[in-house]
Amino acid sequence: MTGDAVVLGLRPARLPSRALALVIDLALVWAAYLLISVGLAMATASLDEAAGTAVSIASFVLVLVGAPIAVETLSHGRSLGKLACGLRVVRDDGGPIRFRHALVRGAIGVVEILMTFGAVACIASLVSARGRRVGDVFAGTLVVRERVPAARSVYVPPPPPWLLGRFTELDLSGVPDDLWLAVRQYLTRMNQLDPDVGRSLAERLAVDLAACTGTPVPAGVPAGAFLAAVVNERQTRDTRRAHAAAARNPVVPVNPSAPHPLRAAAGPHPAWPVPTAHGHAAAADSAPASAGFVLPGAASAAGPAPAAASSPGPAGGGSGGEGTGPARAATGFAPPA
Secondary structure, eight states: OOTTSOOOOOOBOOHHHHHHHHHHHHHHHHHHHHHHHHHHHHHTTTSOHHHHHHHHHHHHIIIIIIHHHHHHHHTTSOOHHHHHHTEEEEETTSOBOOHHHHHHHHHHHIIIIIITTTHHHHHHHHHSTTOOOHHHHHHTEEEEESOOOOOOOOOOOOOOGGGTTTTTTOOOTTOOHHHHHHHHHHHHHGGGSOHHHHHHHHHHHHHHHHHHHTOOOOTTOOHHHHHHHHHHHHHHHHHHHHHHHHHHOTTSOOOTTSOOTTSOOSSOOOOOOEEOTTSOEEOGGGOOGGGTOOOTTHHHHHOSOOOOOOOBOTTSSOBOGGGOSSOOOOOSSOOOO
């Protein structure tokens, strides 16, 4: 987070990955320095001792100090070791570094890395909350991770069918974003929670959501199902607004079949309970009424089931062969014609 309270979303690199990148860089730099030193020693064999010493110092400064600075400047903070480990040096505000940042880091790195064999850099990186060494502090830089594991997309499960369209008149303008985020996190992880913990968490979130909307939780509706239904209503409104805006601006193509970012996708849906005639909750396996199934015990509680509908016979007013006989409960499936 910057001084202006802007969250950058960067992951600071820690000591193990930075140490591995540094070992790779030092191995390459020292190998290049040895080859260049041997070549210069053979080329300057005829010079006196003072000239040889000057050439050695110049090669040390140019290869061990100047080369890393040039590489970080030209690659915008990615040396070969950092590239192999998926790291990058950036400014404190997240922008790419420039020559002055690389120069300060390289100059101080001579003392805290080369002269102390990395002891000062390791201690400073362990003490710092963001893993920065002394050179990073003076240069105003930060080493971050560029390659992070791709997080698996999680989707909000859909509400039970018997709650669809029940909250179309709900006022959602007073719900803060942090509450929406908490509700979404609960819905995506509710199958991983302990049943008692998940139930109490859903009840608290439902109370907070009802307080923001000004509408209490309907009687007989579980808290988790209420949260899912309200989130689904918000997604539906967002989708309608997006399609309306795209219709006013035909330059932006709209794919009506594209799912909402928060809408449920493939995967096991939670077993939402279905309220029965007595106000108790039954399992979703008992088939919601909107799916065309009759809840167990509903026929005995509400009286005899009506006779199955049948088409009139040729004589008019009579029932066909399938409609005769005692009344049968509807099953949700139409008999073959």
